Amino acid sequence: MSEEPSAQAASRAIAHAAHVAVPPRSPRQLHRGHGVDLAPRNNDEYDGMKDPQDHLDQFLAKADLLDISDAAYYSFEQLSQRFLHHFAINKRDPKTASYLFTVTQREHESLREYVQRFSEAVLEVPHVNQELLASIMQQNLRMGRFHESIARKPPATLDELLVRAEKYIQIEETSRVKAAIPSKRIIEEEDHSRRHVSENNQKDQRHVPPPNITRYTLLNAPHAEFLAVAEQ
Structure with a gap:
């Protein structure tokens, strides 16, 4: 191959390289599933996004049911290495226990949300003993009633810690x-305040004095009225 294969082309090539079988020679080979149709499907193609090693491992798990000749296996190994090299940028670095120390409880994050997030992170870090997991999670918790409880009596395992966490989650x-939910007292105080304001408004409206209206003499009134006004 002179050019690096595309994601789908490389995936198809690996699938077809593994899909080389020899006629069954024994009942054991028949039992292993020789002759089963493992031709590549659309959902077997590499999407160029996930870890290429994961994709290859998944395919090998299916291809293990087939007997592959030495020559075909050698070609498959070469193609597999080219596939992994081409998509090396997508390969995930394995996480260690130190990664779990970064999974701390965030501000305003509920205990239920944090327990779920930490549990998911644990699945990404294999081979960490239960005692260490419990210690890490205890250290990562925010201060609060649950943190104080496990500080007084530290759990021996993560499973024990999670059981105790359920009570505090509830x-x-x-x-x-x-x-x-507003309390009954708060609701009563708000109702009383509204009634008091309404009563005061009604009182103010009842005690408003009538407007002082000034009467003026019309210009076309008789002269006698003008004289009477002037004498006033």
């Missing part, structure tokens, strides 16, 4: 619901 969510 308390936290119940408190949030109560805080969102």
Whole structure:
């Protein structure tokens, strides 16, 4: 190959290279699934986004049901290496336990949300013992009632910590619901205040004095009226 294959072309080439089978020679080969149709499907093509090693591992898991000749296997190995090299930029670096120390509880993040996010992060870091996971999560929690509880009696494992967290999750969510509902006393005080303002407005309207209207003599009135006004 003189040119690097595209994502789909490389994926198809790997699929077809592995799809080389020899006639079954024993019941064991038949039991392994020799002759099963493992031709590439559209959803088997590499999309150019995820980790290429994951894609290759998934394909090899399917191709393992086939017997491949030495020559075909050698060609497949070469093509696999070219595939991994071409898409090396998409390869994810393995995460270690130190990564979990960065998964801290955010400000305003509920305990339920944090527990779920930390649990998902744990799945990305294999081979970390339960005791260390519990210690890391305890360190990453924000200060609060749950943090104080596990500080007094540290859990031995992450599973134990999660069981204890469930109780505080329920308390936290119940408190949030109560805080969102106005208390009876607050409602009564607001009603009383509105009634008081309404009564004061009505009193003010009843005590408003009538307007002082000045009467003027019309210019076309008789002379006697003009004289009477002048004498006043």
